[in-house]
Amino acid sequence: MKIARSLLPGSWAGIILSIVLLLSGCAYPKEMRKENQINPAEFITVVQQAIDLYHEKNGVLPIKNSEMTTPLYEKYVIDFGKLKKTNLLSTVPANAFESGGIFIYVLVDVETKPLVKLMDISAYQSVEDVQKKINDYKVKHEGNLPPGIAINEAFDYVDFDKLGMKSPEIKSVYNRKNFISYLVNKQTGDVSIDYAMDMMQLIQSNSLESSLKSDQDLREILVNKTYFVPIRSNPYLWQNNQPMPQNKQ
Numbered sequence: 578m579k580i581a582r583s584l585l586p587g588s589w590a591g592i593i594l595s596i597v598l599l600l601s602g603c604a605y606p607k608e609m610r611k612e613n614q615i616n617p618a619e620f621i622t623v624v625q626q627a628i629d630l631y632h633e634k635n636g637v638l639p640i641k642n643s644e645m646t647t648p649l650y651e652k653y654v655i656d657f658g659k660l661k662k663t664n665l666l667s668t669v670p671a672n673a674f675e676s677g678g679i680f681i682y683v684l685v686d687v688e689t690k691p692l693v694k695l696m697d698i699s700a701y702q703s704v705e706d707v708q709k710k711i712n713d714y715k716v717k718h719e720g721n722l723p724p725g726i727a728i729n730e731a732f733d734y735v736d737f738d739k740l741g742m743k744s745p746e747i748k749s750v751y752n753r754k755n756f757i758s759y760l761v762n763k764q765t766g767d768v769s770i771d772y773a774m775d776m777m778q779l780i781q782s783n784s785l786e787s788s789l790k791s792d793q794d795l796r797e798i799l800v801n802k803t804y805f806v807p808i809r810s811n812p813y814l815w816q817n818n819q820p821m822p823q824n825k826q
Contacts, residue, residue, distance in 0.1 A: 617672070617680070617695055617804045618804065620670035620671070620672055620673075621693050621694075621695070621804055623666070623670070624655065624660075624666065624670060624682060624693050625692070625693045627660045627665040627666040628655070628660075628684070628691060628693060629691075630665050631659070631660060631663060631665050632691065634663070635663075638653070638684060638687060638691055639655060639656045639657075639659035639660055640653045640654060640655060640656055640684060640687075641654040641655070641656050648808070648809075648810075650683070650685065650694075650696070650796070650800070650806035650807055650808060650810070651683065651696060651806070651808055652683075653683050653684040653685070653687050653691075654681060654682070654683050655682040655683060655684060655693070657669045657673065657675055657682070670682070674698060679697065679698050679699055680695040680696060680697060680698065681695070681696040681698060682694075682695060682696075683695070683696050683806060685800055685806060694800065694804060694805060694806045695750070695804050695805050695806070696805070696806055696808050697750045697805065697808065699747050700747055700749075700750070700757060700770060700808060700809070701808050701809060703745040703747045703757065703759075704759070704768050704769065704770060704808075704809040706745060707735060707740075707742075707745065707759050707768045708767070708768040710740040710741075710742055711723070711735070711740070711761060711766055711768055712766070714739070714740055715766060722761060722763065722766050723735075723736050723739035723740060723761075724736065724739070725739075725761065728760065728771075728821070728822065729821055729822070730763075731762060731763060731764070731822065731823065731824050732760045732761065732762060732763065732811075732822050733760070733761050733763060734758060734759070734760060734761075734771070735759040735760065735761050735768065744756075744759070745757070749774075749775055750803070750805040751772075751775035751778075751779070751799060751803055751805060752774075752775060752778060755774055755775065757770055757771075758770070758771040758774070759771065760811070760822060762811075762824070764824075768809070769809050769810055769811050769822075770807070770808070770809050770810055771822065772795075772796065772799060772807050772810055772813065772820070773813065773819065773820040773821070773822070775799060776795045776796075776798060776799060776813060776820040777819060777820060779798050779799065779802050779803075780795075780798065780820075783798075783802065785798065786818075789815040790815075791814065791815065792814070793814070793815065794812045794813065794814070795812075795813040795814065795815060795820045796810055796812065796813060811823055811824070811825060812825060
């Protein structure tokens, strides 16, 4: 299957990240805007119809350019300009980044059945903020990472006291009662979001425990059961009756 590429040079994901960082801190209050609290299904349904028609008519998908190293769930960003240019979409959704909203619209399963999902900018930005603090700590402590509570041999929870900052109070898109937790890779120092609690709640509420395969990446459950993709994430496997983060393969 062909996938349309943007005529703009460089990585769209990189462009978005640069803009978000320039707006440092501004994304968080946008969660309170009316358009960002509307049920995402209302917007996604319209965009999905436009995507399907564009794909059927052109044989390609209207997505932005990306690099090979862009994470899977952040890779296929929808190009609303192409949908508007072909009159398949009259306006960009109010909750989309391009309209000042807090979500980036992406596609998953592009090779089989392309589906519209949302990427939370606030969560993405918060990881960047924590990563900067981790990097600063490493510089000041001869390359050492701040020790935290170990999850397994590969990851610790980020210890914000050692970083001299408060944990960003960003709510999970999967359950608005949960606040995001952050992991740091013990070898690389890379910061990611911990999705174990969100996964566990979905697994239990859908009685999936007995059907889980040992090599199944549990991030698929988050994508299949919700409107959102797990950005800045690691693969998770079902180990010791719970989701456990893994080093990326």
